[in-house]
Amino acid sequence: MAEEKLGNPAVVGLGGFGLTTLVLQFHNVGWMPSVGPVVWLGLIFGGLAQMIAGLQEMKTGNNFGYCAFTGFGAFWIALAFLFLGNHFEVFQASTTDVGWFLIAWTLFTAILWVGSLRIHGAMAFTFTTLLIGFILLDLAHFGLPELTVVAGYELMICAGAAWYMMARIILNEIYGRDLLPAGKPWI
Amino acid sequence: MRNGLRALATAVALTLAAPAAAEEPSATVDEVIAKVLEAAKFLHDKGQAGFSDFNNSARWVWKDSYVFVFSCRDDRMIAHPLRPDLVGRPILQMEDEKGTMLFQDLCAAGEGAGGGWVEYWWPRPGEAKASRKISYTQSTQVSFQPDVRVAAGIYDDSMTVEQLDARAERAVMPQKDAP
Structure with a gap:
C-alpha cells in the first residue's frame, strides 16, 4: 500500500484556539459588547474542533499536543457551559467561582508552559503569553x-x-x- | 426584540398608571441602598447572564424607583428597565436639564468601595418634567467585564448628598469583612 500523506491536526487546534481566544478578547477590551459569540465559538471551534484535533494528536505520538489541544478544547466547552448554566440557572457560577475555575486552568497551563520552553521559540512565546493572560484574568476575578x-x-x-x-x-x-521560522527553543 | 417589547410594555404600564402615581408612596433611602446592594450581589453571582434581567424583571422596579446598570469604562448603558432606548447607548456625554453630566458624576461616585450618591435632574417614571433625583451607585464584579455599575435613586427636594453618603456608609459597613 502506498504511503498516505496525513494532515497535521495542530492546524485545526491552533486555528480554533487562536480564533476563540481572540474573540473573547474583543469582548474583554470592550469592543464587542456581548459575550454571545464567545459562547457559540467556544462550543464549536475552540471546543469541539480543537478537542477533536487534540484527540487526533494521539496517533501522531505527540503527548504535548494531545494534552494541550484536548485540554483547551475542554476549557472552551466548559466555559461556554458556565455562561449557559448561569443563564438557565443550573449549577450557577459566581464571579468568584469562575475565578477559581481560571486558577485551576492557570496551573494546568503552567505545566504545559514548562514543556513549551523546550519545543521551539514560537511555542514558548505562545505559552508564556497564555500563562501571563491567565494570571491577569485570575487577578481580575x-x-x-x-x-x-x-x-x-x-x-x-x-x-x-x-x-x-x-x-x-x-x-x-x-x-x-521555511517561510515562517519556529525559532530556537528557549531552554 | 422581546426584551425591548417587554420593557416598552413596562414603560407604557407605568405611564398609564401616572395619575395614580401621586398617591403612590415614594421609594425610601433604605430601599434604594438595599436594592443597589442586592443588584450588585445578583450580578456578581449570576454574571453577564444577569444583565437582561434588569430590562424585563419586576424585581428591579418598585414604587417610583428602579435599578439601572451601566459601564463607565465602556461608556454604555447595559440595562435599564424603563428606557429601552438608552440600552447599549453611550452615557458619559448625557446632560440633564441643568447641564450636569450626570453619568460622569455617577461614575466618579461609584469608584469608592462603599459607592456614593449623586444629585441630578431626571423625570419620575411616567412624567415628562424632570425632578431632583439623588441616586446611589456602586460598582460590582462580573466575569470578563472590567467595569460594571449599578444605581437607583429617590426623588427628593431636601436631602443632601453628604447626609445620604453617611447613611450608605452605615448600611455598607457590616458587609466590609466579606471577601
Whole structure:
C-alpha cells in the first residue's frame, strides 16, 4: 500500500484556539459588547474542533499536543457551559467561582508552559503569553477587575502567536520552504 | 426584540398608571441602598447572564424607583428597565436639564468601595418634567467585564448628598469583612 500523506491536526487546534481566544478578547477590551459569540465559538471551534484535533494528536505520538489541544478544547466547552448554566440557572457560577475555575486552568497551563520552553521559540512565546493572560484574568476575578482589559490585549498577542504557528505549518508546506521560522527553543 | 417589547410594555404600564402615581408612596433611602446592594450581589453571582434581567424583571422596579446598570469604562448603558432606548447607548456625554453630566458624576461616585450618591435632574417614571433625583451607585464584579455599575435613586427636594453618603456608609459597613 502506498504511503498516505496525513494532515497535521495542530492546524485545526491552533486555528480554533487562536480564533476563540481572540474573540473573547474583543469582548474583554470592550469592543464587542456581548459575550454571545464567545459562547457559540467556544462550543464549536475552540471546543469541539480543537478537542477533536487534540484527540487526533494521539496517533501522531505527540503527548504535548494531545494534552494541550484536548485540554483547551475542554476549557472552551466548559466555559461556554458556565455562561449557559448561569443563564438557565443550573449549577450557577459566581464571579468568584469562575475565578477559581481560571486558577485551576492557570496551573494546568503552567505545566504545559514548562514543556513549551523546550519545543521551539514560537511555542514558548505562545505559552508564556497564555500563562501571563491567565494570571491577569485570575487577578481580575479577585479584586482587580480592570486587569480584564490588560489581559484582553495581552491574550490577543497570544492568539496571534497561535495563528503564527498555524500559518507556519500550512504556508511552509504550500511554499515548500521555511517561510515562517519556529525559532530556537528557549531552554 | 422581546426584551425591548417587554420593557416598552413596562414603560407604557407605568405611564398609564401616572395619575395614580401621586398617591403612590415614594421609594425610601433604605430601599434604594438595599436594592443597589442586592443588584450588585445578583450580578456578581449570576454574571453577564444577569444583565437582561434588569430590562424585563419586576424585581428591579418598585414604587417610583428602579435599578439601572451601566459601564463607565465602556461608556454604555447595559440595562435599564424603563428606557429601552438608552440600552447599549453611550452615557458619559448625557446632560440633564441643568447641564450636569450626570453619568460622569455617577461614575466618579461609584469608584469608592462603599459607592456614593449623586444629585441630578431626571423625570419620575411616567412624567415628562424632570425632578431632583439623588441616586446611589456602586460598582460590582462580573466575569470578563472590567467595569460594571449599578444605581437607583429617590426623588427628593431636601436631602443632601453628604447626609445620604453617611447613611450608605452605615448600611455598607457590616458587609466590609466579606471577601
